[in-house]
Amino acid sequence: MKSIDIQKLDALSGLRISENETFSFRCHSDLACFNQCCRNLNLYLYPYDVIRLKNNLRITSDLFLERYVDIVMRPGNYFPSVLLKMSDNTERTCPYLTAKGCSVYPDRPDSCRTFPMEQGLLTSHENQKTKKLIHFFRPPDFCLGRFEDQQFTPKEWAVDQDAVEYNQMTAEWALVKELFRNDPWGNEGPDGKKGKMAFMSVYNMDEFRNFIFHSSFMKRYKVKAKLAKQLQKDDVHLMKFGFTWVRFFLFGIPSKQIQIR
Numbered sequence: 049m050k051s052i053d054i055q056k057l058d059a060l061s062g063l064r065i066s067e068n069e070t071f072s073f074r075c076h077s078d079l080a081c082f083n084q085c086c087r088n089l090n091l092y093l094y095p096y097d098v099i100r101l102k103n104n105l106r107i108t109s110d111l112f113l114e115r116y117v118d119i120v121m122r123p124g125n126y127f128p129s130v131l132l133k134m135s136d137n138t139e140r141t142c143p144y145l146t147a148k149g150c151s152v153y154p155d156r157p158d159s160c161r162t163f164p165m166e167q168g169l170l171t172s173h174e175n176q177k178t179k180k181l182i183h184f185f186r187p188p189d190f191c192l193g194r195f196e197d198q199q200f201t202p203k204e205w206a207v208d209q210d211a212v213e214y215n216q217m218t219a220e221w222a223l224v225k226e227l228f229r230n231d232p233w234g235n236e237g238p239d240g241k242k243g244k245m246a247f248m249s250v251y252n253m254d255e256f257r258n259f260i261f262h263s264s265f266m267k268r269y270k271v272k273a274k275l276a277k278q279l280q281k282d283d284v285h286l287m288k289f290g291f292t293w294v295r296f297f298l299f300g301i302p303s304k305q306i307q308i309r
C-alpha cells in the first residue's frame with residue numbers, strides 16, 4: 049500500500065472502485081491461468097507480512113530476511129522497500145508456489161490477498177492529515193478471474209480473502225512510511241546506524257526483541273510492565289511498538305509508551 053497524492057490520482061492506471069461499487073471476480077484451480085500470477089512479481093512485503101511468513105516457515109526474522117527478500121532503495125525514497133525474492137528459474141516463480149498452489153496460503157502476503165485489487169492511502173498535499181483508503185481493480189491481461197460472475201465490493205473482497213487484519217496492519221505501516229517523504233538520515237545516509245535501527249525495529253522482530261530486552265534500552269527508557277510482557281511474547285505488539293519507536297527516536301514524535309528515565 050502506498051501513499052498517493054490527490055494531485056497525482058488521475059495519472060494512475062487501473063479502474064478505481066469506490067466503497068460501494070462492485071467488480072466481478074473469482075479465482076479457482078479450474079481456470080487456465082491458475083498459478084500464472086505467482087511468478088515474476090515485484091511483490092512488496094510489509095512488516096506484518098514478514099511476521100506471518102517467518103512464523104509460517106518457523107524460522108527467525110533474520111533468516112527470513114536473509115533467505116527470501118531483496119531490500120532495495122527506490123529513487124526518491126528514504127526507506128528501503130522489501131520485495132519477495134523470486135526463485136532463480138526461467139519463470140522466476142514465487143518460492144512458495146507449488147503445483148497445488150500457494151504453500152503458505154493461510155499466511156500469504158497482503159498483496160496476494162488483495163490481488164487483483166490494489167489499495168492506496170490518498171493524502172492531500174494541503175492537508176496531510178486527511179487520509180482516505182482508495183481501491184483499484186488491476187488484473188493482468190492473462191487473469192481470467194475477471195470474467196467470472198461473482199461480485200464483490202472492496203470490503204467484501206477483503207473479508208472473502210481474510211485480508212481485513214492485513215489491510216489494517218499495512219495501513220498502520222503506511223502512516224509511518226509516509227514520514228519518510230523527507231530525508232531523515234542526515235550525513236550518515238540510510239545505511240548508517242539510524243537507518244539500521246529503523247529497519248530492524250519494523251522488519252526484524254527477533255532482533256528488535258533482542259535489542260529491547262538485551263541492551264541498555266530498558267535502563268534508558270520506561271516501558272510499562274504490562275506492555276513489556278506483551279513485547280516479550282507477541283510479534284504484532286512488538287511491530288506496533290517498533291512503529292512507535294521509529295516515530296520517537298527518528299522523528300521526535302512523543303509517545304506515552306516510551307518515556308526517558
Ligand code: SF4
Nearest residue numbers: 075081082085191193
Ligand atoms: S491469474 Fe487471476 S484468476 Fe488466474 S490464478 Fe491468478 S488471480 Fe486467479
Ligand code: SF4
Nearest residue numbers: 086142144145150160
Ligand atoms: S505467496 Fe502464495 S499467493 Fe503469493 S505469489 Fe507466492 S505462491 Fe502466489
